[in-house]
Amino acid sequence: MARNFNHRIRRYTFKAMHFFGLFLAxxxxxxxxxxxxxxxxxxxxxxxxxxxxxIPNELNLDHYRAMFGGIGEGGVPVLTYFTNSLVIxxxxxxxxxxxxxxxxxxxxxxxxxxxxxxxVGLMITRAVPGVALSLPLFIIFARVGIxxxxxxxxxxxxxxxxxxxxxxxxxxxxQIPPELAEAAEIDGCTRWQAxxxxxxxxxxxxxxxxxxxxxxxSWNEYALASQLTRSxxxxxxxxxxxxxxxxxxxxxxxxxxxxxxxxxxxxxxTFLVQKHLIAGLTFGGxxx
Amino acid sequence: MKxxxxxxxxxxxxxxxxxxxxxxLIPLVLxxxxxxxxxxxxxxxxxxxxxxxxxxEKAVTDAKFWAAFGRTVLLLTVALNLEMLLGLGLALMVSxxxxxxxxxxxxxxxxxxxxxxxxxxxxxxxxxxxxxLVNNALQSLGITDRxxxxxxxxxxxxxxxxxxxxxxxxxxxxxxxxxxLYAIPRDPLEAAKVDGxxxxxxxxxxxLPFLMPFIYIAMAIRSLDVxxxxxxVQVMTNGxxxxxxxxLWTLIGRTGYVDARMGYANAMGYISIFLAIFFTVYFxxxxxxxxxxxxxxA
Numbered sequence: 001m002a003r004n005f006n007h008r009i010r011r012y013t014f015k016a017m018h019f020f021g022l023f024l025a026x027x028x029x030x031x032x033x034x035x036x037x038x039x040x041x042x043x044x045x046x047x048x049x050x051x052x053x054x055i056p057n058e059l060n061l062d063h064y065r066a067m068f069g070g071i072g073e074g075g076v077p078v079l080t081y082f083t084n085s086l087v088i089x090x091x092x093x094x095x096x097x098x099x100x101x102x103x104x105x106x107x108x109x110x111x112x113x114x115x116x117x118x119x120v121g122l123m124i125t126r127a128v129p130g131v132a133l134s135l136p137l138f139i140i141f142a143r144v145g146i147x148x149x150x151x152x153x154x155x156x157x158x159x160x161x162x163x164x165x166x167x168x169x170x171x172x173x174x175q176i177p178p179e180l181a182e183a184a185e186i187d188g189c190t191r192w193q194a195x196x197x198x199x200x201x202x203x204x205x206x207x208x209x210x211x212x213x214x215x216x217x218s219w220n221e222y223a224l225a226s227q228l229t230r231s232x233x234x235x236x237x238x239x240x241x242x243x244x245x246x247x248x249x250x251x252x253x254x255x256x257x258x259x260x261x262x263x264x265x266x267x268x269x270t271f272l273v274q275k276h277l278i279a280g281l282t283f284g285g286x287x288x
Numbered sequence: 289m290k291x292x293x294x295x296x297x298x299x300x301x302x303x304x305x306x307x308x309x310x311x312x313l314i315p316l317v318l319x320x321x322x323x324x325x326x327x328x329x330x331x332x333x334x335x336x337x338x339x340x341x342x343x344x345e346k347a348v349t350d351a352k353f354w355a356a357f358g359r360t361v362l363l364l365t366v367a368l369n370l371e372m373l374l375g376l377g378l379a380l381m382v383s384x385x386x387x388x389x390x391x392x393x394x395x396x397x398x399x400x401x402x403x404x405x406x407x408x409x410x411x412x413x414x415x416x417x418x419x420x421l422v423n424n425a426l427q428s429l430g431i432t433d434r435x436x437x438x439x440x441x442x443x444x445x446x447x448x449x450x451x452x453x454x455x456x457x458x459x460x461x462x463x464x465x466x467x468x469l470y471a472i473p474r475d476p477l478e479a480a481k482v483d484g485x486x487x488x489x490x491x492x493x494x495x496l497p498f499l500m501p502f503i504y505i506a507m508a509i510r511s512l513d514v515x516x517x518x519x520x521v522q523v524m525t526n527g528x529x530x531x532x533x534x535x536l537w538t539l540i541g542r543t544g545y546v547d548a549r550m551g552y553a554n555a556m557g558y559i560s561i562f563l564a565i566f567f568t569v570y571f572x573x574x575x576x577x578x579x580x581x582x583x584x585x586a
Binding site: 018021022025026028029030031032033035036039047048050051052054098099100102103105106107110112118120122123124125126127128129130131132133134135136137139140155156158159160162163164166216219220221222223227238241250252255256259262263266267270271 | 296301304377394395403405406414458515544561
C-alpha cells in the first residue's frame, strides 16, 4: 500500500515538473516576441516610464501611423523598403527554385563522376560567412556598377539560396520512385513531359516549401544587404531597421512597429510550410 | 556543323554552378588575391601592391585577432551544445504531451521566423539597462533595485549574446529532434522494456542512437549559418564594450569597412571561412556516418 502511494506521488511530481518545465520553455520562446508586438502599440512615454508600466493604459497606432506617414514624422520610408524587400525576395526565390529544381533533379536521377564531391562543393559555398563574402562582392559589384540596385541583390540572394534549394529538392525527388517516370516514358512521354506531368506534381508541395525557405532567407538576410545597399533605391527592411537608431537614442516603438511588419509575412509562410519543411530536412525520416 | 553535346546532368547543374562561381567562387578568388596585397578601399590602386604573407603574419601575431578567434570558437561550442541539450529536452517534453501537441509545435517554430537582425534588436531592447523587460521585471519583483548593465558589462554581454543565439536556434534542434522521436520504431523500445531496462537505460541505449542522425542534421544545418551570429552581435553590442564581445565576423567587418583595410580584412576573412568549412564538413561527415549505422543510406 505504502509503496503504491509512493509510486503515485512520484508520478504526480513528475507530471507537475513536466508541466512546469513545458510552461517555462514556452514562456521563454514566446514572451520576447509578444513584448515586441505589445510595444509597437504603446506610446513612447509608456515604454520609457520609470517605474515600469506593466498594464498598458493606452494602446494606439501612433508608431504605425508615423511609420507610414512618410519622411516628416517617422523619417523612415518604410513602404519603399517593403517594396524593395518584396521585389528582391520574390524574384530571387523564383530563380533559385528553378535552378534548384534543375540541380536537385540532376543529383537525384543521374549518376555521374565526382557526384559526391560536387554536392559537398555546392554545400560549402553556403558555409562561407556573409561578412567574409561581402567584402569581395562589394568590390566587384562596385566595379560592375550594380551596387545599390535590385539586380545586384537578386543575384547575391540567388547564389545564397541555390545550395539549400538543391539540397532540399534533391531530397524530395529522391522520395519519388524512378519507376513512376519510367512508366510515363514507356507510355510515350518524353523525359521532359514525364518530368512536368508526373514527377513535378508529386514533388510540388516539397518544392513549394523549399521556395518558402528561400524566400525567408532572403527576406531576413542582413550581412550582405547592409553592405551592398546604400540608399532607398534598394535598401531592404532588415537594413531599414537601423534607420531607427541614431548615435545615442533608439526609437524603440517605431522599431517594434517595423519588426511586426517584417514578421507578419514570415509568420504566415512558416505556418504554411511547417509540415513539408520538417519532412524535407529529414529526407522523409527513417521510414525507408 | 557539329553541335557540342553535354551530358544531361551537366546541363541541369550548369545554372547552379554558373551562379555560384559568379557570386561565390570568383569573389573568393579575388579576396584571396587581395589578402596578399595592402588593398585599401580609399586607394584603389593599392590592390597591385603585393605584400606577400604580410597580412596573415599580422593577423597571426595580433592579440586582438586571437581574442576574437577564441571567443568565436567558445561562443559556437557553448551555443551549439546548449541548443542541442535544450532542444532535446524540449522535444522530449513536447512528445510526452497528449493534448494540444500541434499548438505546442507551432509555438516552438516561433523563434525561427525572426530575422537574426531582428533577434538582435529584440534582445537589445529586452536587456536594455533602462527600459528593458529583464531589468523592469527584476526591479518590480524587488530582486534588485539597481539597473543591471546587461549589455555593458563584458561577461553579462557575452551571456546576453549567447542567450539570444540560443533562443533563435533551440527550436531548430527541437523541431528536428521531435521529427526523429516520431520516426523511432516501437519494437526496440518495447523489447528493452521486456528485458527490464530502466527508462534511463532505454533512453540512453535505444532512443538516443536513433536520434543521432537527426541531431547531426540539425548541427549540419546550423553550421551552415553559424555566421548569422554576426547580425545578432553587431546589433546588440557591436563588439563592445571595449572589444570584449568582438567576434571574428565583427572584427572583419570593422577592419574592412570602417578602417577600409580590405586586404587585412580579407586575410582574416579567409581564416573564418576555413573555420566555417571545417564545422560544416565535420557535421556532414558525422551525419553520413550515423545514417549508415542505422542503415538509412545516403
